[in-house]
Amino acid sequence: MNQPSPAYRVTVFGAGYIGLVAGACFAELGHSVTVRDIQPERIAALHAGSVPIYEPGLAALIARNTARLHFTLDAEEAVRDAEVVFVCVDTPPMASGDADLSRVWAVIEALTEATHLTAVVMKSTVPVGTGTRVRKALDASGLAHVHYASNPEFTAEGRAVEDFLRPDRIVIGADDDTVAKLLVDLHHGVDAPAEIMDVASAEMVKLTANALLATKISFTNEIAALCEATGADITKVTRATGMDHRLGPHFMQAGLGYGGSCFPKDSRALRALASNAGHTFPLLSAVIDVNDLQPRRSVKRLAHELGGLAGRTVALLGMTFKPGTDDMREAPSTVIASRLLAEGAHVRCWDPVAPDLHHEPWASTDRCADLHGALADADAALIATEWPHLREADWRHCATLMRAPVLFDGRNLLDPDHMRDLGYTYLSVGRPPVRRQAP
Incomplete structure (x- = not known):
């Protein structure tokens, strides 16, 4: 019989269509989740029990997991007790067509004092090679001991909750077995194959x-x-x-x-x-x-x-x-x-x-x-x-x-x-x- 996976303390940066769904779903899987966003009106709405985006099933999921879900504007507060940070911020296109990673780098910079972290996981859609650059930035900030992984999302708006909890596959980009196992454990309860690469x-x-x-x-x-x-x-x-x-x-x-x-x-x-x-x-x-x-x-x-x-x-x-x-x-x-x-x-x-x-x-x-x-x-x-x-x-x-x-x-x-x-x-x-x- 499979043993239950341990609950982790997870922080999600970004309370948009990806981050808010990911945070609510990780709470549904039994983890303690803090969601941080930079928009005061969005966090205020969540504190008031209102969901600032329209996504079927999301409001009920958040309401069911209020004891395990927390929302904040404060980056330091968000990572204070975190074990795993998920980066779920926007990467909008620039005039050149390249992805604007300024929000991603803002998150990485906010982690420089979080030496207690176990892993940083990229869920935002980023260009190939971003992981190498993030790894170098973490190392330079004294976070060489913190694992890094890529866990891209494949949730379609309008059915994002269903796609997260019952996906076709879970894609895990990990350059060591420890963080790969961590990502598998975090998704315990999701019945889908883990494609590790x-x-x-x-x-x-x-x-x-x-x-x-x-x-x-x-x-x-x-x-x-x-x-x-x-x-x-x-x-x-x-x-x-x-x-x-x-x-x-x-x-x-x-x-x-x-x-x-x-x-x-x-x-x-x-x-x-x-x-x-x-x-x-x-x-x-x-x-x-x-x-x-x-x-x-x-x-x-x-x-x-x-x-x-x-x-x-x-x-x-x-x-x-x-x-x-x-x-x-x-x-x-x-x-x-x-x-x-x-x-x-x-x-x-x-x-x-x-x-x-x-x-x-x-x-x-x-x-x-x-x-x-x-x-x-x-x-x-x-x-x-x-x-x-x-x-x-x-x-x-x-x-x-x-x-x-x-x-x-x-x-x-x-x-x-x-x-x-x-x-x-x-x-x-x-x-x-x-x-x-x-x-």
Whole structure:
């Protein structure tokens, strides 16, 4: 019979989508966890029992583990009794495409007096070679005895708790057996194989996985464009293609392209890493170019259908980059809203959880509290996020609210024939358009 793993004192730097989920899940596994962040409003919300990000299941997980979860703004307090520090801070892209590691280095600098630590573990997505640099920095700070490891995250927003507790694998980059065993012990209770490798390989796994998923998305959207030109139906093409066990159906849904905090940033970071190493990586450059074009294509097609967008009212349905999250980073809707406004359209927006935004392009749009308000007297609507609310909406009634119902389904959420029968001119990605019958 397996013996229970010991509980560790864990500190997580970063209370965002990665750090807060990791902290709550490590507490669920029985460890004592302190989460440190530099945003006072975020820590204040957590102290008040409110979760500052929208992530299904996270609030319940935090509430269940309040005795083992602590939150602070003070770095010294955070590491005072810690055995293991997890670095879970943002690594946003710089103008060059390289990852900005300033927040990572701020954490490492905050550890210089923490000689009692056992290990520092990198969960932030960083360029290959970062581990070597961190190791040198720890050594130079008198922390040569502190182990270092890479433990990249593979949690998708909207299902991050599930992905952490029931992952496909746990990737551990460790250059000695002691810290590798420590990471295995920390994940005791998670039923998944531990893939143990050197630090550089673990750093590359994360970038590779995201780039490959992004490639599938962009490739599918390229085939969708070809389907539009030839009269083929992308949903039929990808369904049959995905039945091949060598390929699988995942990430082969045509749409507006990928967004969020990972795929855009990590694909650019990998391209920058390749360029810095003297490799141009043309395939990845094409993936990025296709994705950048995809939301613009939707606006162009809608403009063609309406005979221009100037003076038209368009309802933008969904703002977040995908359902199940309130994250607006790199959301295709931002490009779509910008292009609609640039073409002279009046834009109304609806989303069930997106935050109130007061910067452009959102400051120039009207935010509606409900779907019907967004659609009232609209010339057209564009689905940018596949929220289940839209799949379940009463589209027959919605048609009566619009002037002459034109719907661009950027996520292929609805059935074309059904929408035509309800009186819509219905456009989607990679499928033949259907137009309402003349009365």
